[in-house]
Amino acid sequence: MPEIGATLREARMRERIDVSEIEATTKIRAKYLRALENEEWGLLPGPTFVKSFLRTYAEALGLDGKSLVEEYRLHHERPSDAMLEPIVSTPQRNRRRQAPSGPSRAYLAAIAAIVVVIVVLIVALASGGGSAKHPATTKAATVKHAHHHAKGTSTQRTASASQIVALSLKPTAAIYVCLIGDNGRKVIPGLSLQAGESTSTYHAHRFELTLGNNAVTMYVDGKARTVAPSSKPIGYSITRAHGRQPLAAAQLPTCK
Secondary structure (H helix, E strand, O other), rough: OOHHHHHHHHHHHOOOHHHHHHHHHHHOHHHHHHHOOOOOHHHHHOHHHHHHHHHHHHHHHHOOOHHHHHHHHHOOHHHHHHOOOOOOOOOOOOOOOOOOOOEEEEOOOOOOOOHHHHHHHHHHHHHHHHHHHHHHHHHHHHHHHHHHHHHHHHHHHHHHHHHHEEEEEEEOEEEEEEEEEHOOOEEEEEEOOOOOOOOOOOOEEEEEEOOOOOOEEEEOOEEEOOOOOOOEEEEEEEEOEEEEEEEEHHHOOOOO
16 A cells, blocks of 8 residues: 555645645645655644544545545554543533532531630620629728728827836936836846946836835936835836836835
8 A cells, every 4th residue: 555645645746736725725734734745743743633634635635534544543653642642521411510518517516616605705704894893892992901900000009109108217326226117028137226327218118116225316208206215125117197106015026
């Protein structure tokens, strides 16, 4: 059997048809027509176009295009070229249109859970807002109580300070002195003081004093007080409220 290209060329020349005329008739470019006649398959776009151009060209010349295409497949088409041909799927008729599916159950459950959480938060905030007033009230009451307590304490301290008495001694001769302050504290623990040996000024709510004689001048809240002469020890209880009060012999502090 003659070659494909030679068959095409001989048929065209026999009919005395120019390539340009075939180009105008088949709408196949002249360079592709010449490539078919010369069997230059590599110049053509691909196996699919080769077979299409070959069939069209052959039928334009009155040849059996089907047999030439089959000849090309048997002798020139590579298996890999056939595998690369596009596969055209036939359209499926009466395909049912899938209706868009609605929200899934999981999606609806998630929405419901979010709504529940929001409601719980709103209730919690509302409850917290109502109860938040209580701590503020309690705090105000605590501050008020602390203020009154501080005020009361300050008043007590002021009252207590007003009850404190100041006492100092200035001996004019040697004298025994026992001086007891608040809570039984021995301010002068039974000492013999010499003439001119003045003591410090002591402070207490109450003093109890034992003197061996009257050779001393007492200064109570800055005021001088003398001691009456006596052949026995002399004792006094000294406070701001009652001043200087004599003590009986049995009540005299001994500092022992």
